[in-house]
Amino acid sequence: MKTPLITREGYNALKEELDQLWRVERPETTRKVAWAASLGDxxxxxxxxxxxxxxxxxxxxxxxxxxxxxxLKIVDHSPTQDGKVFFGAWVDIENDDGEQMSFRIVGYDEIFGRKDYISIDSPMARALLKKEVDDEVIVHTPAGEAVWYVNAIRYSQP
Known part of the structure; x- marks a missing residue:
């Protein structure tokens, strides 16, 4: 089950895609179908x-x-979220091996085509919610537990 949340940017991108499909691509494709049908067999x-x-x-x-x-429910950033990980946050994390990751926690419909976005429904995002900088995060995955540390949290794009 996916959580029906989306950032304002994600919502606008989906609206633009819908508009592009409905007003540009569909009429053009319909014309092509009509033309091809007129050719016969x-x-x-x-x-x-x-x-x-x-x-x-x-x-x-x-x-x-x-x-x-x-x-979908649009979730906008609130200044009261600063300093903690919530929906829409960019998070930098690191593990004991020095492996670092940076990503944004967003809704399911925003993650496609982006390697720097993770779904709010992912084990990593769930474990990070409400954490602060320097907090230890234990992520429960099918492969076992992983320990990460929060290095930075921001609500604007890096």
């Missing part, structure tokens, strides 16, 4: 088949985005 018409498939993909993504945007 659709069973061996690669343009028709490809664009019809693309139209189904666009429609599926549009339905998902509309449903998603209706149900």
């Amino acid at each position: 659709r069973s061996e018409n690669a343009d028709y088949q490809y664009n019809k498939k693309r139209l189904r993909e666009i429609d599926r993504r549009v339905r998902y985005l509309r449903n998603c945007l209706e149900n």
Whole structure:
């Protein structure tokens, strides 16, 4: 079960994607389908088949985005969060081996295509919530426990 939270930036990005799909890509693909259909035999018409498939993909993504945007709750940064890890925070951590990681805790719908974002539902994010700089964090994962230390917390992009 994913937590229905999203940052303001993530919400705006999903809205832009929806707008791009609905106002630009879908009409263009619909025109291509109509053109390819006018050529006759659709069973061996690669343009028709490809664009019809693309139209189904666009429609599926549009339905998902509309449903998603209706149900997500935007979480904005509050100055009272400063100094502790909450949703939307950029966190720098380090383990005893000197391995360092830096990432932002965001909603599930924001993590795709970003290596520096982790979901609020991940074991790491859950373990980090409400921690402060220099706190020890024990993360329970399927591979076992891992110990990390919080080096920095910020709410603006690095």
